Amino acid sequence: MTLDTKKPPHCAGCGIALQSEEQEKPGYVPASSLNKEEAVCRRCFRIKNYNETSNVAVDQDEFLKLLGGISSTDSLVVHIVDLFDFQGSLISGLQRFVGQNPVLLVVNKIDLFPPVTNWNRLRNWVQKQAREEGLKVADVVLCSARRNIGFDRVVEAVNAYRQGRDVYVVGATNVGKSTLINRLISDYSDLERELTVSRYPGTTLDAVHIPLDDGKSIIDTPGIVYAWRMSEIVPRKDLASLLPDKPLKPMTYQLNAQQTLFIGALARFDFIEGERQSFTVNVSSGLTIHRTKLERADDLYAQHRGEMLSPPAKEDLDEFPAWTRHRLRIAPNTKQEVFISGLGWIQASGKTGAVVDVHAPKGIKVMLRESIHS
Template identity: 50%
Template sequence: MEEPFVSPDEPLQCAGCGVAIQTEDKTKQGYAPVSALSRDVVICQRCYRIKHYNEVAPVDMEDDDFLRILNGIGATDSLVVMVVDIFDFQGSWLRGLPRFVGNNPILLVGNKVDLLPRSINPNRVRNWMQHEAKQLGLRPVDVVLVSAVKGQGIDELLQRVGELRRGRDVYIVGVTNVGKSTLINRIIHDYGSAGVEITTSPFPGTTLDKIEIPLDDGRFIYDTPGIINRDQIGHMVTPQDLRKLTPISRVNPKTYQLNDRQSLFIGGLARIDYVSGERQPFVVYVANALPIHRTKLEKADELMAKHHGELLAPPVGEAVKLLPPFTRHTLKIESAGPVDIVISGLGWVTLQGKQKAILEVHVPKGVGVAVRKALI
């Protein structure tokens, strides 16, 4: 009979998610069979299942655990790299970051640039991110655009990290699902580190504890767990539906000419009512797989009642019952320029903003809705 694994003074960590390895309780995080300990690279059973079977496993890490790790950064002398999802900028924003990192400089990285339309100017995106960051109380030392999946912009990122860190450690931070682990795997590949591959998946909470990646000068890159922004709609749907609302390829905008008293449904996850205003285009930026339905405002309630989970999907079938009840957000658009109506974790709808308009946005309770300066 094999002896149970006993942690040494320095606990063995899962190379995929950073959690301490244990061999005694299959129901607890960090479990790995004793036979796995003889491998060159040890990962926990949860990471093994995500990597090989694309399974999702629940985690019991609380917000306080994430905050504890982030709070420690302020006591260090390091470079902080904050990763956001360009396609879900507001939804992926790490709130209150300056109070966690102290006086450490912050490099802002916009990931998933490959999802934006080809016609958009990268310099415009950088300037827009600088503007939005300032509005949210952050003044980054620079902005870099990347696609971790495609490898786009990684050379520029590595160059800026090398210039800005000045021999210091690097902490990479962000909320769940911004592609942090995929990005770090790219960096590891370029640095030539062997025996490390951080677990990646489309599901929130993949990294469970701080992961250390050694650099040539004796310093480290630290991958920190992603904090969950609970106003993102992705945390309210099933894993199957999450795959449908998460863009995996360049988003094709869909334009609808709307008169007032018309409504747009984005699957069965959101509804936008054009209450009053002149006829104008509504340009929808969401995952290509999500169906859009247009109807008269007077018929919208009936359509929702009869077809939610069927014609209006995702969510599909019984998953409708998992969603919180829908709440209404009234928006008055008075801007002289284009604006985006943002639904956290789902996407946005652009209006030209040439005339006043009143909209009502219906989303599951707790999902963030905001108006911002148009990205495109």
């Protein structure tokens, strides 16, 4: 491979421009490896081989500038979202960036839902939620990149809508973009190339162009970092507890008014008013839920935060954003749930209605939505 001396080589894993001068900056690679074909930066090497990472930030304006260029192209836009964190990972403003290009919405991580799930009903739910967020989609495909479930349908949809064009892949951090692209590469290209895949947000740092056999490209864009997602603010050592990697096991609690549920030290759910009813909590099995009376909740948190109530651990809570209270009114005879971005959701029984307070770190998206199981 002949390198263009006017343009620095780029990491084959994350796409960042390579440099050998400053070890603490993005794209560092030893000088001896700088001009190697398919070279990877030190950060990608450590993520892939040792599951390590480093605190590297890329300017958010650069992300938006990159997305803004899509409208001037003739491309298929594949938007990957995380079904577990749908409202947290959907790029609601994507429509203004893509222009007239079709958008294929790929909904990843369906392996977290039970096999008996009504997938047609779930697909309809996704379409309705996307429409309410202002996103027009040509089609919706459900899949699990990790488990290779439904991937044949993703390839069929890409074939149907690509029509010989480039493919831009966009999404928030940690929704499974790189895992999915690696599968697309194996189907569309003979390249022996693999993008860096990690549980850590922001693994891809710049646009990565992967040439296809027909002369077009798959363009993997950097993940948009949304600070309203719990996964963006927890200590990295707690991500394994926060992000489920096996089917959810909903926990149902029969609560009277004036009772509280703590989800570790990440959030608190207060049932303020309403008849005795059930609330079903859908979060990672790596998190522990504690129930108490509302009158004891403040004292319980003060005494056990970071220990019995964890994660985060006590030494990390001083750096954690203070909680903000959100009051939500669940209407009677509706199927609604409380959604906490990056953490999960709590489904109300839906018969008599309820008033609830949700305490979550400041800035985290908390909202009422139509039940995903409705």
